[in-house]
Amino acid sequence: xxxxxxxxxxxxxxxxxxxxxxxxxxxxxGALPKIGHTLWYVACYKNEWLALIxxxxxxxxxxxxxxxxxxxxxxxxxxxxxxANNSRFLILPEHHYPNLASRILSRV
Numbered sequence: 001x002x003x004x005x006x007x008x009x010x011x012x013x014x015x016x017x018x019x020x021x022x023x024x025x026x027x028x029x030g031a032l033p034k035i036g037h038t039l040w041y042v043a044c045y046k047n048e049w050l051a052l053i054x055x056x057x058x059x060x061x062x063x064x065x066x067x068x069x070x071x072x073x074x075x076x077x078x079x080x081x082x083x084a085n086n087s088r089f090l091i092l093p094e095h096h097y098p099n100l101a102s103r104i105l106s107r108v
Contacts, residue, residue, distance in 0.1 A: 001045060003103040008053075011040040023052055027090045032056070039084075043104045050095040051104050058083035 011019050019040055023031040034040070036057050043051040058065075058080050071079060091101060 001097055003097075003099060005045060006050065006100075006103055006107065007044050008041050008104070008107050009044060011042055015042070016040070019052055022049075022092065023054075023088060023090060026093060027052075027088055029088065032087055038087075041108065043107070049092060050100065051091045052088065053086070053090075053104065053108060054088040055084040055108075056087045057081075058085050 016034070019042065020031045032038075032054060038057075039055045041053045041055075042049050043053065060077075060080070065083075066076060089101070089105075091104075
């Protein structure tokens with residue numbers, strides 16, 4: 001497999017049931033409902049689904065993140081919309097290849 005040929009695509013409404021079903025079946029935390037600001041992606045190689053990834057709005061409070069960023073309390077809530085939370089990442093069981101996860105995350 002040529003990792004350079006992996007593409008990322010937003011999940012279409014017609015693909016949401018498949019995405020949720022695979023996430024529920026194979027992710028140790030199960031699926032998440034699509035609530036609020038959420039983006040679902042699929043990583044593909046020659047139109048075959050390799051991995052699923054979900055992003056959601058950032059948590060209001062996360063002490064480690066807030067300390068690392070160094071925003072003052074005054075700016076924190078104004079800038080949270082600039083941060084995305086990687087809520088789920090699943091490489092489908094039949095597609096465990098060396099460096100696949102790193103390649104997908106770098107493309108995101």
